[in-house]
Amino acid sequence: MIKNIFSILLLVLSSLILQAQTVPEEIILQTKNTALVYRVNTKKQLSQVYFGVSLLFRDDYKKMATPPGDAFTTGGVNYVRDPAIQVTHADGNPSLQLQYVKHTVEKMDDNVSTTHIVLKDPVYPFELTLHIKTYAKEDVMEQWTTILHKEKKAVLLNQYSSAALQLKGDKYWLSHFFGDWANEMRMEEVQLPEGIKTIESKLGARATNFDLPSFMLSINKPAEEESGEVLAGTLAWSGNYRLLFENIRYSEDVDHLLQINSGINPYASTYTLQPNETFTTPAFIYTYTAKGKGQASRNLHSWALNYGIWKGKQQRQTxxxxxxxxxxxxxxxxxxxxxxxxxxxxxxxxxxxxxxxxxxxxxxxxxxxxxxxxxxxxxxxxxxxxxxxxxxxxxxxxxxxxxxxxxxxxxxxxxxxxxxxxxxxxxxxxxxxxxxxxxxxxxxxxxxxxxxxxxxxxxxxxxxxxxxxxxxxxxxxxxxxxxxxxxxxxxxxxxxxxxxxxxxxxxxxxxxxxxxxxxxxxxxxxxxxxxxxxxxxxxxxxxxxxxxxxxxxxxxxxxxxxxxxxxxxxxxxxxxxxxxxxxxxxxxxxxxxxxxxxxxxxxxxxxxxxxxxxxxxxxDVYRLVAPYDNLAASLMYVDETKKKSVLFAFSLHPKYGDVFPKLQLKGLDSAKKYIVKEINLMDDAKPQFKQNGQIFSGDYLMKVGLDWYMQQSLKSSVLEINEAE
The missing domain is CATH 3.20.20.70 (Aldolase class I)
Incomplete structure (x- = not known):
């Protein structure tokens, strides 16, 4: 009798030791400035604990409460939110549960790592692996899933998101772009109401024209170019897509939660997945910053040139x-x-x-x-x-x-x-x-x-x-x-x-x-x-x-x-x-x-x-004056050494007597001296910037700025701004 009790205790202890080895307190994914933190709860579910500016001390994430529910919501069991994944098993059962099994970290180099989190249904031989690749210097994360099962017959994948993110904020403003042939990229920024907002495509052989599979989301208040919390996301897929934003202000389980599911559009696309076949979703690429839309763009651009575009820095041919x-x-x-x-x-x-x-x-x-x-x-x-x-x-x-x-x-x-x-x-x-x-x-x-x-x-x-x-x-x-x-x-x-x-x-x-x-x-x-x-x-x-x-x-x-x-x-x-x-x-x-x-x-x-x-x-791009609500538009590009930059300025349709504000430059080195030169001049044309040929400190150019004298409609100037020798 004592021997049997001892054996049982030994088995329980072994189980606890094994669980301590396989179930971590936190799974922390960090870039230079951002952190995404998961935790396995008492039901072996993967919960998203935190997403935002990274904390200085990793132990501080342990002090955060474990939120209810799954980070990657499933359909047919307990949740009434839009599921990130919903399937019909080979026996016709339309439910799915996912429990944490293990995770591994694959380090590609000093900048790039991929975390693979394996989740399984406790009843069915059905497995989903959540893959999250972090790009530290670029402050970008890339997320996708692979789905595999060993059921006796095919499983139907009814919904299969690439990523599911949860944000906590008071209010949210969504910037997205829509249009049609020859009328692309109409910009709209709207405050998300309670309920579900989707951006989607059903074009099949292409993704865009009508709506872009990309967005910027401002958290708590509308973000400016260089200030405010922003999540920018884009889906890497050349066909039907869906970006779904479920804004939950009040419920029994959560409040002030925004659930973002992104991936292939499930419209007319219930996918028949055979046993032992692997289904891979497209990548959702995103960046979070507390420094405005401009920084979000620069993060995505840097990622794209280094990783997202085929030979992104290969010299282009005119x-x-x-x-x-x-x-x-x-x-x-x-x-x-x-x-x-x-x-x-x-x-x-x-x-x-x-x-x-x-x-x-x-x-x-x-x-x-x-x-x-x-x-x-x-x-x-x-x-x-x-x-x-x-x-x-x-x-x-x-x-x-x-x-x-x-x-x-x-x-x-x-x-x-x-x-x-x-x-x-x-x-x-x-x-x-x-x-x-x-x-x-x-x-x-x-x-x-x-x-x-x-x-x-x-x-x-x-x-x-x-x-x-x-x-x-x-x-x-x-x-x-x-x-x-x-x-x-x-x-x-x-x-x-x-x-x-x-x-x-x-x-x-x-x-x-x-x-x-x-x-x-x-x-x-x-x-x-x-x-x-x-x-x-x-x-x-x-x-x-x-x-x-x-x-x-x-x-x-x-x-x-x-x-x-x-x-x-x-x-x-x-x-x-x-x-x-x-x-x-x-x-x-x-x-x-x-x-x-x-x-x-x-x-x-x-x-x-x-x-x-x-x-x-x-x-690096810096958008100085947006064309949407102004009589002009101006942006500039600055190289990584901050020694060279090019500025573009355009008048749109000003009225007679309108005065343009000074152009305050961005992205330069305050301590450097720069010479300003207007280029792309027509024969015998005079520069439209009167400070042409003058030398200024970067501090002056960014705090005081340049006078702008384009008094007529549809005029343009290009400035080359280089470090003075």
């Missing part, structure tokens, strides 16, 4: 595109003459746009040929290789446009493979831009799309640039390949696209590529993992672009935002070019339509941009 000069109407000789324009302008590269392919169905407009990626023999009898060589003779590199995910019904590809197209079997085809979407859930279609780029590059290895377009979203979406698993389509399409891009990057790591989609349809970090830049909008009007590019600056570095000078807009060539220089500079304009002084100005601007590209593209 270019001349032929689209506005020729549209579909060109031939070999016409293109060769345009190489001279590119050389004259001083850009690095000539980009051949749509219309170069198709023979049975020539691509002479947008209703035929798409999908038939053989060179049009009438327009280009000597092929793409001849164009590459002729461009190189002129000292210009060559780039080319493709849209490999799409097909025209009037094409050989459609005739040979009608089963490769997404379309409902008993409905009329729904065309947008006279085209249909190929089924990238099908491995055969993935091989075809890969071959479009691979064949081009194998036959013409000196192609230096690819513009990848996607000019429509999904409608009437049905996959003949997926058969009875149609609700997997929206996810499998994007995964199929990424499979193709991974293969392309494995073969062509140094190729510069632009992510384009009917304007700003792919302004997201899912695709930028494989691309250096994206096309923000087909609207290239200089005035409109100030607002569009300003909006993107909240989440994307300037090096990633393509900005072309075109014939859109009634502003001067100087104004349009200065606006374009705020991003990744390019031209899509007929040089023959420019006057001599305009052409000379553009050539000068190209030289200045190349010289200053590192500061503009990769420097």
């Amino acid at each position: 270019l001349l595109n032929n689209w506005e000069a020729t549209y579909f109407k060109f031939d070999q000789n016409k293109l060769v003459t345009l190489f001279d324009d590119a050389k004259k302008l001083g850009v690095d590269l000539f980009l051949l746009d749509d219309g170069w392919f198709g023979n049975k169905y020539p691509r002479n407009n947008d209703d035929a040929g798409l999908g038939d990626w053989d060179v049009n023999k009438t327009k280009l009898p000597d092929g793409i290789g001849y164009l590459v060589k002729e461009a190189e003779k002129k000292g210009v590199k060559f780039g080319i446009w493709v849209e490999p995910e799409m097909v025209n019904p009037k094409s050989e590809l459609y005739e040979k493979h009608p089963d490769w197209v997404l379309k409902l079997p008993n409905r009329d085809e729904n065309l947008r831009r006279t085209q249909l979407v190929l089924d990238l859930s099908n491995p055969a279609v993935q091989q075809h799309v890969f071959a479009v780029v691979n064949n081009l590059m194998k036959q013409n290895p000196n192609i230096a640039y690819i513009k990848w377009d996607c000019n429509r979203y999904m409608t009437n979406a049905y996959s003949s390949y997926l058969k009875n698993k149609q609700t997997n389509l929206y996810v499998d399409y994007v995964d199929g696209l990424y499979n193709v891009l991974k293969r392309i990057r494995a073969n062509y790591p140094d190729l510069e590529m632009m992510w384009c989609s009917g304007g700003g349809g792919r302004a997201e970090y899912g695709g930028l993992k494989y691309m250096q830049e994206f096309w923000p909008s087909d609207n290239t009007d200089g005035l409109s672009r100030i607002f569009i590019q300003w909006g993107y600056s909240y989440f994307f570095p300037a090096a990633a935002v393509c900005a072309h000078v075109t014939s859109w807009g009634n502003q001067s060539i100087k104004f349009r070019t200065d606006v374009a220089m705020m991003g990744k500079l390019g031209f899509d304009i007929q040089l023959s339509h420019l006057k001599d002084d305009e052409l000379n100005y553009c050539k000068q601007a190209v030289q200045n941009y190349k010289r200053l590209q590192d500061v503009i593209g990769y420097g």
